[in-house]
Amino acid sequence: MSHQLSKKPKEAFDQELKRKMTFKNNLFSRYLLFRYSLALFFFVNLYWTFPLIYKPSVYVILPVSLLILIVLACAEQFKLYSLQEVYLRNTERVFKTQIVVQILLLIINIFPQQLSVAIPFFSNNMAAHVFLDVFQFLGLFICWYNLKRIKQIKNNEDKFYNRFYNHIEKYI
Numbered sequence: 001m002s003h004q005l006s007k008k009p010k011e012a013f014d015q016e017l018k019r020k021m022t023f024k025n026n027l028f029s030r031y032l033l034f035r036y037s038l039a040l041f042f043f044v045n046l047y048w049t050f051p052l053i054y055k056p057s058v059y060v061i062l063p064v065s066l067l068i069l070i071v072l073a074c075a076e077q078f079k080l081y082s083l084q085e086v087y088l089r090n091t092e093r094v095f096k097t098q099i100v101v102q103i104l105l106l107i108i109n110i111f112p113q114q115l116s117v118a119i120p121f122f123s124n125n126m127a128a129h130v131f132l133d134v135f136q137f138l139g140l141f142i143c144w145y146n147l148k149r150i151k152q153i154k155n156n157e158d159k160f161y162n163r164f165y166n167h168i169e170k171y172i
Contacts (some may be wrong), residue, residue: 030153030160034075034091037146040096041139042070051120059118062101069094088150095143095150102139109133 045063052060073090080087106112109132115124121126131169 030158031080033149034146037142038070038073055120057117066098066101069097080084086154092150095146098141098145102136106136
């Protein structure tokens, strides 16, 4: 008899713990796009930094500063797991700064002989210029989409938040 009485509070505790963990995991899943995008830009900027270290240039400031910002944003992403409020200041800063750098690289791409100085692993021919332009516009789109998602999350207008709070939460 006493075994059954002690089992009920434990089940209630387990249910409450499960509910809290589900809630945390679902809130944290809202930031999945940011984590993948930050990883993408981290490795792109890291691979851009390596040749600039061996062939010194003033342009090394760009990827190194972006790497520092990305590391800060990644730390912010880890902190979000234990927080309920939305705090994406560093993440937003990374994507805005990345947009500025992408536009700067598009401008640098216009000037002859600057491409091979700014990005040493690209030769100075038309194919390299077109290739870089395509990837810069792709990067701009990724940054723009992430900034749009940040705005939606800050205003609790994202689909994930609506789906969770309107449908799933009542069953947990």
